Amino acid sequence: MGLDENNLPFIIENKFEENNNVIKQGYFYLDWLVDHKGDLQVVVENKLGKKIKIDWIRPRLILIAQSFNKYDKYAISRMSENIELWTYSVYENGIFEVNIEVSSQADNKRGKRITKIKYAKYDLNYHLNKTSTELKQKLTETRERTLELPNIQEKTDQKIGITHRTTKSISRFEFRKHSIYLLLREPVHNDLK
Numbered sequence: 001m002g003l004d005e006n007n008l009p010f011i012i013e014n015k016f017e018e019n020n021n022v023i024k025q026g027y028f029y030l031d032w033l034v035d036h037k038g039d040l041q042v043v044v045e046n047k048l049g050k051k052i053k054i055d056w057i058r059p060r061l062i063l064i065a066q067s068f069n070k071y072d073k074y075a076i077s078r079m080s081e082n083i084e085l086w087t088y089s090v091y092e093n094g095i096f097e098v099n100i101e102v103s104s105q106a107d108n109k110r111g112k113r114i115t116k117i118k119y120a121k122y123d124l125n126y127h128l129n130k131t132s133t134e135l136k137q138k139l140t141e142t143r144e145r146t147l148e149l150p151n152i153q154e155k156t157d158q159k160i161g162i163t164h165r166t167t168k169s170i171s172r173f174e175f176r177k178h179s180i181y182l183l184l185r186e187p188v189h190n191d192l193k
Contacts, residue, residue, distance in 0.1 A: 010060035022063050023072055030061045058082040079104040091130040124156045130175040139180055
């Protein structure tokens with residue numbers, strides 16, 4: 001429980017996997033928060049001073065789990081409360097990634113829905129650390145051969161994976177813990193055959 005940068009009160013509930021009860025549990029906590037405004041005001045005044053005014057207009061509920069089913073996502077997108085579903089992924093070497101999946105509340109400042117927040121620096125190491133040592137070695141061989149092709153550019157600073165391109169993308173490696181997906185475009189130039 002806390003206050004965000006706009007002095008909106010929020011509650012964060014974290015589950016270590018997909019959990020069908022997380023929305024019900026979150027609603028219970030949100031209801032408790034709204035019923036105990038005075039208690040939170042006392043804590044805020046003791047910790048941050050009396051000048052801080054809590055904005056009770058849209059208390060936030062942030063639910064974090066490894067995944068949410070399509071029914072949860074749909075339900076949240078239709079609700080009037082300020083509820084966000086965030087997912088997380090844990091990769092090798094301590095890489096932890098968090099993304100907003102669905103938000104029931106439009107961003108009032110810009111009039112747009114919140115979709116994703118990026119927390120990691122995307123580079124070659126980011127992608128390699130998401131997969132096993134054995135797959136890293138196989139990727140290294142394939143990547144070296146790809147980079148030997150004429151006019152190939154490599155793009156590693158993106159979340160989805162590593163892309164190789166000439167004038168258009170010709171391949172993309174997407175990384176998982178136990179697999180690497182390789183998406184290939186059929187060559188259109190003679191120099192790539």
